[in-house]
Amino acid sequence: MTATAPEIRTEKGLARVAQSLAGWTEKWFPDAYIFALVGVLLVALAALANGSSPQTIVDAFGNGFWDLTAFTLQMAMVVLTGYVVATSRPVARLIDTLAAVPQSAATAVSFVAFLSMSVSFVNWGLSLVFGGLLARAIARRIDLRVDYRALGAAAFMGLGAVWALGMSSSAAQLQATATSLPPALLQVTGVLDFGTTIFTWQSLTMCAIIIALTVLIAHYSAPRGDAIRTAQDLGVDLNDEPEPAAARTRPGEWLEYSRILPIVAALMTLGWLISQFLTSPILSVVSSLNGYLLVFLMLGLLLHGTPRKFLQAVSKAVPATAGILVQFPLYAAMAAILTRAVGNGGMTVSGHLAEFFTSVGGGGGFTVIIALYTVILGLFIPSGGGKWLVEAPYVMQSATDVQMNLGWTVQVYNVAEALPNLINPFFMLPLLAVLGLKARDLVGFTFLQFIFHLPVVLLLVWLLGRTFEFVAPVIP
Template identity: 85%
Template sequence: MTSATEDVRSEKGLARVAQSLAGWTEKWFPDAYVFALVGVFVVAVAALANGSSPQEVVDAFGDGFWDLTAFTLQMAMVVLTGYVVATSPPVARLIDRLATVPGTARSAVSFVAFLSMSVSFLNWGLSLVFGGLLARAIARRTDLRVDYRALGAAAFMGLGAVWALGMSSSAAQLQATAASLPPALLTITGVLDFGTTIFTWQSLLMCVIIIALTVVIAHFSAPRGAAVTTAHDLEVDLDDRPKDVPPRSRPGEWLEYSRILPILAGLMTLGWLVSQLATKPLLTVVSSLNGYLLVFLMLGLVLHGTPRKFLQAVALAVPATAGILVQFPLYAAMAAILTKAEGRNGLTISEHLAEFFTNIGSGGAFTVVIALYTVVLGLFVPSGGGKWLVEAPYVMQSATDVGMNLGWTVQVYNVAEALPNLINPFFMLPLLAVLGLRARDLVGFTFLQFMFHLPVVLLLVWLLGTTFDFVPPVQPSTP
């Protein structure tokens, strides 16, 4: 395998700069959990500087630490359910068939990018594993010589381009679920279902444009000829044969190896889904985070066939949820300090930030500044749902003050939130484990995508934002 220095020297232009940047971040950037810890202390010091007493700060920290317990579990389940569905035998067979479709090396790269983004619209956790397995399946073809790094970067485009514009968007899911919203945020925004966020024509159009742009860049940036680096060159083992489940050894394990219970659970879930669709508006049903996770979890159980195979897949998926489980409580604590610790003038940090963004004014300037702020913060706090809880109280209050549509403000955050993923390798980790690669192998290609995406995203949030009218927040009715 070539050294990191040789990898950089073999690249040209932007890719060479990006490879150097990737090497620097790998050497100097700490784990994302450390960033979250630092964020808590920075916010605490800011609150003290604002005039809050030490007792107010520590009370807000401790009282708010577990505010997002339900949402933390929900986001971990997004990753887990996506992994379980992607590794099921039927999906594995589908991936093998899809791998035979591309006819050229470059079309293979753009094909992976398109499918990873399409799947990401349904579930970003599914997209990571699905895209990685598809890249591996194409790399196993003996009739194509495809750059494995470009394939891997294409598989990441679901997370690097459009994941937050889809149905598993953390911010959109949170805003559509009253029970998961912190009371302070619920008071500002009310409940925003998918009809006001991801299913607006403006958001869908933006998603289509970004997908098309990403596919074109992936196609033309894929190396050809002598510049191609294959999986074999990188010494990556492409053997994806599934591990055999141990045979049943005692009578009590009979149901673990039977398809009866998964089928019954699947039928009950189908019955529940039909009942929901028959009695509630479609957007209310698809906006339900709990319902969304129920369907995906039971789908994984049915696709794996038996409880034993399903649990084997779950065990493999659990490590990918670790970052969410330990980071989100820190984001909850940050949000609590921002919104609850009052300063000497009776204002919280959140209220000061809201005033700052309100002073920017309405229209294109507001959306562009919010997008840029989200990109910069996302480089250091790589968490869509957790970071939204930190930003949302003052961003949404500012949007209300200047008369900006709240649903579009969520989507401005969402489309900007994906951009830092093209530079910060935190969300690449599950994919890198599937691919058997390092972050530096992919960032050369993803950084190139970032250079094109940033100006296009800023232009889109500005132009499309002018088509919205302000709609006052609607509070959920109490039973």
């Protein structure tokens, strides 16, 4: 069912603006993979304009294409582990309990937005699926008539607002993991643990302000009255009955249905985690991307109870990682062209960009320019980790040159990086699969969030950035 003219006329205020924006974005935005391919072309053209030879450019493209293989797997695992945990039976029971809390349509939308952002601080992949399942559970309530599109958009706010300010931030995780950092970047920044990025009071304050702003917008933009379109109006089937367990057909399958091995694996993980906390600084432990993924993967195995149920959940989660697997090699190729294709005067495009950002000078102007640049680049590279590897070499070099705090520079990138997600629907795909909706159903609401978020983010990075002092990087 599609929106009709009378329905649009009955909407008022922010809800009407949201629906007006939806049609434009759906019409003009191509698939995210197209953005990545266009990005490669633009970077190659920039290198040509810089005087690099075609041979140098294609060599950089081919040689750098697989530079992010390990990081690509890690980011795919963030999505997979989050999906597996969110679809476990204990989490499903929690979601049903939470779905009974809201007592009005607008409160239900803002409630979903708040919880999706709160969960996203821990794991953005978990937030996408958790938020989608919570939206479905609320939509099933027969005592509450809620707009399903607004619920879906609220479920996306974890990734559209604060995900990169949380513990699964690709850029912060990368900067805290020496083995995942490209050598050239490691020599500029050193290792930055979460104490210098995610857990600074400035970053936490910024996160709290954005969460409050997002909840308010979600509440007041939720359609009311005759403008509400429920899941039933949209033709969405809300039946979430679990698939019946497959019958055992042979004795050799008994371990697949046993809880013994998941419990053993979970206990081994717990033992390893305790050992890490006893022998290493706490921040270095929580900043470890590999350790983070290990804990979430084993948590998913434990929550599903048996290897068979766990593997069924993994099979459903794998399609959600497809975009990461095919796009990250293109981001690696872009980074290689920017940093390796030497042109006239022995300078790369990355070097020229570093000079430009350095010329802006330090202080608030630098952070605002970096934030705006991050937003624009994010339209072509809708990936926090992939884009950071493209952007970081020259941005962090510029930050060092103007003596801007490197940890805060990472957080400026992080808060700005989330903004393009509100326009580019690439990371909506796993959520849309859960909701049974299309991007055009959500983007009007998320675009409205973008309009409010952009000036607030720019103001926050400028004001809070003035409270930092420069700390010289420790190069291993």
